[in-house]
Amino acid sequence: MNGEPENFRKLSGSPPLPPRCVALTFDDGPGPQSADLARLLRQEKVPAMFFVLGENVPLHRGALDVIVDCGHGIALHGDEHKPFSSAAIAKQQLKRCRAKVRDYLGKAIWFRPPYGCGDFAVKGYCGPVGWDADGQDWEITFRQGQNVAGCVNMIVSRLQAINGGIVLLHDYVPASEMRQKNLSDSDLDLRVIEITSSLIARLRGEGFSFVGLDASVGST
Numbered sequence: 001m002n003g004e005p006e007n008f009r010k011l012s013g014s015p016p017l018p019p020r021c022v023a024l025t026f027d028d029g030p031g032p033q034s035a036d037l038a039r040l041l042r043q044e045k046v047p048a049m050f051f052v053l054g055e056n057v058p059l060h061r062g063a064l065d066v067i068v069d070c071g072h073g074i075a076l077h078g079d080e081h082k083p084f085s086s087a088a089i090a091k092q093q094l095k096r097c098r099a100k101v102r103d104y105l106g107k108a109i110w111f112r113p114p115y116g117c118g119d120f121a122v123k124g125y126c127g128p129v130g131w132d133a134d135g136q137d138w139e140i141t142f143r144q145g146q147n148v149a150g151c152v153n154m155i156v157s158r159l160q161a162i163n164g165g166i167v168l169l170h171d172y173v174p175a176s177e178m179r180q181k182n183l184s185d186s187d188l189d190l191r192v193i194e195i196t197s198s199l200i201a202r203l204r205g206e207g208f209s210f211v212g213l214d215a216s217v218g219s220t
């Protein structure tokens with residue numbers, strides 16, 4: 001999300017996918033639209049990975065059942081939305097998040113640190129997973145100027161330039177960030193379903209295929 005700390009190396013584009021393939025990933029959920037999003041993706045036969053935040057799980061736990069029932073993956077984004085500033089913090093955050101979603105995890109447990117900050121491998125987990133393309137969708141959510149068409153165009157242009165890759169989207173915002181900014185759901189402009197639907201159509205039109213993260217070279 002916004003407000004990225006600058007003193008950590010940002011992850012980028014790991015792990016590599018086969019050419020012309022795209023993997024959709026959604027951070028910061030579960031949220032109020034995550035279940036509908038999961039159903040849309042199933043309907044479109046697009047696999048997705050949801051990097052959930054432990055702090056948001058109690059708010060929208062029911063969405064996790066729908067995500068898994070629709071054939072998508074649950075992965076870890078940490079318990080709180082803070083950069084992984086050391087290997088010890090990465091391990092602790094993943095452990096706490098994992099405890100909240102343990103019934104929903106697959107055999108391989110992927111993770112992505114908040115802000116993509118914290119390039120630490122953690123034993124027992126796959127990652128850290130970066131991304132190759134984003135459309136600054138958080139600026140739509142927080143009404144900071146981006147719009148759906150701009151977001152989709154940005155992602156499509158980037159994927160065309162690099163022949164596919166991992167896309168970063170957000171299906172919600174951290175509950176702690178909402179509290180900090182004194183915001184409620186009605187203050188947000190959450191357009192993840194519209195963005196995803198438009199993005200799938202555009203990328204299919206450009207001849208890309210959708211794959212899960214397990215199609216990546218680095219998968220176990």
Ligand SMILES: [Zn+2]
Pocket residue numbers: 001027028077081114115
């Ligand atoms: Zn995040």
